[in-house]
Amino acid sequence: MPNLSRITYYLPQNILTNDQLEKEYDSWSATKIYRKTGIENRHTAKGEKTSDMAVKAAEELFRSNPEITKDDIDFLILCTQSPDYFLPTTACLVQERLGLSRKVGAFDFNLGCSGYIYGLLLASSLIQATQSRNVLLLTSEKYCRYIHPQDRSTRTIFGDGATATLISETKGFATLDAFDWGTDGSGAKNLIVPAGGDALPCSSETAKEQTDDSGNIRSLNNIYMNGPEIFAFTLDTVPITIERVLKKASLEMGDIDFFVFHQANKFMLETLRVKLNISEEKFIIDMKDYGNTVSSTIPIAVENARRKKLFHNGAKILLAGFGVGYSWGSAILTWKE
Known part of the structure; x- marks a missing residue:
């Protein structure tokens, strides 16, 4: 293993x-x-x-x-x-x-x-x-x-x-026990840098700035995020991947001791926690001093929890990442320290 x-x-x-x-x-x-x-x-x-x-x-x-x-x-x-x-x-x-x-x-x-x-x-x-x-x-x-x-x-x-x-x-x-994953490219437009690749090379046109309805300024060379759509996708998808990875590991929700999700923002995480009926003591939130570091949020949170000795020997830990793509994945670990 x-x-x-x-x-x-x-x-x-x-x-x-x-x-x-x-x-x-x-x-x-x-x-x-x-x-x-x-x-x-x-x-x-x-x-x-x-x-x-x-x-x-x-x-x-x-x-x-x-x-x-x-x-x-x-x-x-x-x-x-x-x-x-x-x-x-x-x-x-x-x-x-x-x-x-x-x-x-x-x-x-x-x-x-x-x-x-x-x-x-x-x-x-x-x-x-x-x-x-x-x-x-x-x-x-x-x-x-x-x-x-x-x-x-x-x-x-x-x-x-x-x-x-x-x-x-x-x-x-920790042992790596089970994984689940999925993709929905129809959501690609909701978190994207539109210009810079072969589909739309950077040019003077793509560099022109525009102001959206909320007063945010960006050009096609900048990252664009449709927050409401990303939020809705997350609430729909994360429960599904959790259900699947638990089934692959032959576990129930109650068997999981700790949950470490991608640290997108606190409001999104708290909404997920409540929807999934996860207690606060089992749910790791660790982004205050780092922000959303994309693919680095989960390992930073796991390592900080390890340093604080939050995880006990034999603990089952569920990781879940989700976002740009759309792409998502989950994993279950068994702690050995």
């Missing part, structure tokens, strides 16, 4: 606070921003590339766990939607900078809020297929490069950051 072995994370030093945002947005106070999002601070990567953050997260994993060497790694997987280049693959750049063996397999995959679940699934599959023994899964996201400074709907929510997770054949603090 593949094991979740180690998690570390890196957050850029530059911090964007609610007090700073209050000075920029006339009608939004710091208190209002926190009340709507559950976020007080978010880190932004100024002068740092996605690969820089990924390397720093990985180097911290090796530094803080000297029993793990770079020679132990035989596969590198990097989840990002903000690659350094269209090509080459950012994972290849990270492999070279980390000094990993040239025998290491390395690739990127482009997923957002469900990305960590998919990464665990990919790593687990490589190990179960006996193609790997130790997989280094990196998540690194720099959404700030897509956000218009006058778009409150996204700037108040998203933060940048990276995580490193070691998935091992033999050793770890």
Whole structure:
């Protein structure tokens, strides 16, 4: 059974606070921003590339766990939607900078809020297929490069950051027991950077700014999020993937000791918690000082809970990621510490 072995994370030093945002947005106070999002601070990567953050997260994993060497790694997987280049693959750049063996397999995959679940699934599959023994899964996201400074709907929510997770054949603090996943591309338009790819190359036309009905300013080069549609999708989809992953693991809702969902925003999470009838003590919310770091939210929350010793030996933990794509996934872990 593949094991979740180690998690570390890196957050850029530059911090964007609610007090700073209050000075920029006339009608939004710091208190209002926190009340709507559950976020007080978010880190932004100024002068740092996605690969820089990924390397720093990985180097911290090796530094803080000297029993793990770079020679132990035989596969590198990097989840990002903000690659350094269209090509080459950012994972290849990270492999070279980390000094990993040239025998290491390395690739990127482009997923957002469900990305960590998919990464665990990919790593687990490589190990179960006996193609790997130790997989280094990196998540690194720099959404700030897509956000218009006058778009409150996204700037108040998203933060940048990276995580490193070691998935091992033999050793770890949790086993990876079951997975579920799904996709609905009909929702692609509701969380999107419209310009920049082959469908709509950047141009002077795509750079023209527009103001929406809520007073947010953005161009087609910036990220757009339809909050109400994303909210409705989440409330419809998350209960379904939870039901499916529980069935795959032969468990009931009451068997789960802790729930760690993608940290989208506090209001959405609390609505899900109430709908699913999950008690507060079982439900992890951990975004106040980071914001929505996309594919990095779940591993950051799990690692912080581990440091606080919130999880006990034998605990069943359900992870769920959901968002851009639309894409979603869930996983069940059994804690071993």
